[in-house]
Amino acid sequence: MRRVYLDNNATTQLAPEVITAMQESLALYGNASSMHAFGRESITAIEKARSSVAQMIGAEADEIIFNSGGSEGNNTLLAFAKELIDEGSKRNRIVTSVVEHPAIIEPCQALEKGGYKVDYIPVDRYGRVDIEAFKSLLGDDLLLVSVMAGNNETGTIQDIETISRLSKGVGALVHTDAVQAIGKMVVDVKRWGVDYLSLSGHKFYGPKGVGALYVREGAPFKTFMKGGHQEDGRRAGTYNTTSIIGLGRAAELVIEEGNREAQKLWALREKLREGLTSTIENTIVNGHPVECLPGTLNISFGGIEGESILLMLDLEGIAVSTGSACATGSLEPSYVLLATGLPIEMAHSSIRFSLGRYNSEDEIDYVLEKMPPIVKRLREISIR
């Protein structure tokens, strides 16, 4: 059966170039921390990867700390903020947005339970952070601001440059979760003016379980994973040589591809959007119409439930995801979509198509052929 993978925001396939690099690295078994030749071979390859990851985001190599991915980066930052507050920092408030990834939201909720102050910036109907509301949350008690660069569900891109400038204006530290943004838009830590940035390998055709945290030279930082001198004492744990090499190769490909890939993805996304909304009635396109990650298309199909659509598409070999509660195992549909003011039943009816490097126009045609009859059939079964 034909298989079309349109769930690239969940994870991506390994680039063939990354597979080759990782396969070749498997024989490198020396502990990268060892001084002998075996160790030196590994650390040389790791440092090359570090340079590539740094270059990809406009950073310096020693500003990159390898870790296990986006969730670790986000948790590390919030644990660090907590430690600063515990030590008596006069700045004792964190600001984030209501549409962050759970790896920000849940640690923040845990902090709130512990009596720490966290404010959440609301978003507009496109899921963009309300800058005026953000301004009202600024103050000299602000320690850390964390806002994601691009949203995983809607694709909506945030104005990190402005958020960063406003935060700096009151002397706060700035973090951005750029897990979804890498490889899909220009990510430049210097232009954005952020102090910290989380990224994850498997979202840009690299391996799973590896990522990096950017910490600006001179920005304060405290280690989360203690017990070793790796990463300049900033993250303990024996170097994950093969995965780091894969991450580095994936970064090189992002640098090589540059803007070409984003343009291709946006063209495919627009073809899919136009095709679906012109052939199917009662749809809502979620997220920002222009300020959007190029491969993400989130659409609600009124009157039918997301998991049903997902599974019908799965039977045709097409992989997507949904913001419906049924797929999350909870009773609530996507909090990201609800935060934009989308009616709850339309949130249950949402489908996210996320395109990637290896999707073709032919595959979009296949989806455009399969989707209308699925929606029609489910609407026949559904309550009218």
Added chain:
Amino acid sequence: MSNDSPVWVYTDIVKDHFIHPRNVWEDDAWPAQGVGLVGSMACGDQMRVGIIVEDDKVVDIKWQTYGCASAIASTSMMSEMVIGLTLEEAYKLSPKTIDEKLGGLPKHKFHCSVLGDKALRAAIDDYLEKEGRDNPYRRMAAKIICECKNVTDVQIEDLVKSKQATTLDELRELTEYGTVCGKCQFRVQRLFDELLHIYEH
């Protein structure tokens, strides 16, 4: 890896009923004698069931479902099971029996998606009411939840359905449940939450 491999999220029976749902209510002009509607779109599951009755037997049933694959499949399965049953037998059809026939649903799916039996009961209630007949099944199906104050699940259901009890406090005021030994409080709360899910439309 193939897409129809046994690692699909649901059993083959669920899959079959999801892809080929039985007794779907497609013709809006179909003359149902009793209609039941439960669930809400806001909760992600809503079902409408219509029945035709002859000699106190369900001879035909049609349904519509807004919901996930397991909701669609469980309503479809229920519709197959119920044709030919007496009203009493149909009233006794439990979510557990439907679940077993489907080969078992994931635990977190059970409560929200197996609403077909409740929609069926609502349809039977509606049929008897339209016929101007007494409803012995409803009383029969009642289970005592609060022993001290003799409060049944059916009583609670009626109060939630008619929106007389929209909060637990209102329910307590009306029934005095849990005011003596307090043992039933957790069960009442769970039932109340479930009923809100079913009747919040």
